[in-house]
Amino acid sequence: MSAFDDDLNQRLAAVREQGLYRELRRVDSPQTPHLQSGGQTLLNFASNDYLGLANHPALKAAAIRAVEQFGAGSGAARLICGSLAPHAELEEALAAFKGTAAALTFSTGYATALGTISALLGKDDVIVLDKLVHASIVDAARLSGAKLRVFAHNDLDDLEAILQWAQKRSATTPGKTLVVTESVFSMDGDTAPLREMVALKEKYGAWLMVDEAHATGLFGEHRRGLAEALGVSDHIEIQMGTLGKALGASGGYICGPRPLIDFLVNRARSFIFSTAPVPAASAAATAGIQLVQSAEGKTRCDQLAQLIQQVSDNVGNLKSLQSPNQRLLTSSPTGAASAIIPLIVGAESRAVAAAQQLRERKLFVPAIRYPTVARGAARLRVTLTAAHTQADVTALLEALKSLDAALPDLN
Numbered sequence: 001m002s003a004f005d006d007d008l009n010q011r012l013a014a015v016r017e018q019g020l021y022r023e024l025r026r027v028d029s030p031q032t033p034h035l036q037s038g039g040q041t042l043l044n045f046a047s048n049d050y051l052g053l054a055n056h057p058a059l060k061a062a063a064i065r066a067v068e069q070f071g072a073g074s075g076a077a078r079l080i081c082g083s084l085a086p087h088a089e090l091e092e093a094l095a096a097f098k099g100t101a102a103a104l105t106f107s108t109g110y111a112t113a114l115g116t117i118s119a120l121l122g123k124d125d126v127i128v129l130d131k132l133v134h135a136s137i138v139d140a141a142r143l144s145g146a147k148l149r150v151f152a153h154n155d156l157d158d159l160e161a162i163l164q165w166a167q168k169r170s171a172t173t174p175g176k177t178l179v180v181t182e183s184v185f186s187m188d189g190d191t192a193p194l195r196e197m198v199a200l201k202e203k204y205g206a207w208l209m210v211d212e213a214h215a216t217g218l219f220g221e222h223r224r225g226l227a228e229a230l231g232v233s234d235h236i237e238i239q240m241g242t243l244g245k246a247l248g249a250s251g252g253y254i255c256g257p258r259p260l261i262d263f264l265v266n267r268a269r270s271f272i273f274s275t276a277p278v279p280a281a282s283a284a285a286t287a288g289i290q291l292v293q294s295a296e297g298k299t300r301c302d303q304l305a306q307l308i309q310q311v312s313d314n315v316g317n318l319k320s321l322q323s324p325n326q327r328l329l330t331s332s333p334t335g336a337a338s339a340i341i342p343l344i345v346g347a348e349s350r351a352v353a354a355a356q357q358l359r360e361r362k363l364f365v366p367a368i369r370y371p372t373v374a375r376g377a378a379r380l381r382v383t384l385t386a387a388h389t390q391a392d393v394t395a396l397l398e399a400l401k402s403l404d405a406a407l408p409d410l411n
């Protein structure tokens with residue numbers, strides 16, 4: 001095996017050289033603002049558990065009940081014999097929450113994107129992606145074999161030019177055109193102009209898929225997502241999201257019309273050929289959806305908004321750490337700002353050094369690098385959750401201030 005090991009070690013050395021080496025950090029506690037890791041308590045600004053539900057008693061109780069009633073495993077794929085009551089209950093809750101006719105859940109958001117896009121599109125079709133969409137959507141687009149076109153981030157003119165091209169192409173070539181965007185972008189925290197995108201896709205007869213991974217549970221009057229906040233939910237063919245972020249559990253979903261869901265049950269390979277999610281995960285997600293819709297869900301969103309405001313009032317003073325969504329934080333078109341606050345550092349090695357320095361101050365803020373973001377656009381990605389306190393955020397801001405002062409010296 002040594003030649004095999006040598007080959008991989010060489011590749012890893014190349015990854016290290018570029019400042020792109022990643023390693024797992026063991027955490028010995030639940031996902032809360034105070035993580036136990038490596039014998040230390042770290043103040044956690046890395047999690048996507050935006051509403052602080054991952055360790056919520058109601059979700060834990062639902063998961064435990066599901067284990068007691070349905071066991072630890074799910075036995076088989078949904079279509080074989082693994083379609084259990086907790087899966088059906090979750091899908092009913094999701095459809096009701098999002099106001100769609102039906103819903104389908106997958107074991108992860110990643111599997112959701114892969115299965116859905118590759119089921120809907122083939123080589124005759126065109127898929128049009130925002131430059132910054134998540135890796136799961138890029139991988140899904142490639143897997144589908146559809147002709148791939150990318151528009152500059154949130155650039156409606158660029159999108160329209162591509163849709164014009166696709167419309168011309170459709171005069172001579174069969175096939176559909178699908179536009180895919182995120183609603184709140186995962187690494188920048190900014191939002192897509194969904195109203196204008198809906199108008200464009202309708203003008204050119206395309207379909208629209210919106211990934212609400214970072215907006216579900218957070219935006220809109222009923223916290224359904226950015227599409228609700230912008231009043232366009234009913235104009236989006238395919239609404240996607242994850243159960244693993246604000247909803248506090250794990251899994252992915254598609255919400256939409258009944259024929260879409262029936263089609264995916266028949267054609268989405270990551271759904272068909274994969275063991276059903278464990279009952280505990282689905283039951284916890286159902287509890288997460290119920291919580292989001294409750295008065296407590298609203299209170300948690302309001303608490304989160306206050307913390308976002310506290311940060312946005314202060315990060316503007318940082319010199320070496322620029323936050324491109326700062327303007328957006330203070331003047332969000334929906335009145336709700338995203339809990340994702342990127343602080344652009346530039347070089348990969350600088351971002352790693354900056355994250356290391358924060359860790360020495362017992363703060364856990366991840367350095368996000370290529371290939372998650374473009375080369376040279378490495379950043380610290382701060383995420384806030386409703387479980388943080390104002391004191392937590394004050395500690396963050398103090399640490400960022402001294403990091404900012406030290407940054408020009410960091411290499």
Ligand SMILES: *Cc1c(COP(=O)(O)O)cnc(C)c1O
Pocket residue numbers: 108109110111113134136182186211213214242243244250251252
């Ligand atoms: C996290 C994420 C996914 C994947 O969801 P998982 O449930 O974590 O697999 C998909 N899209 C976006 C935008 C994400 O941020």
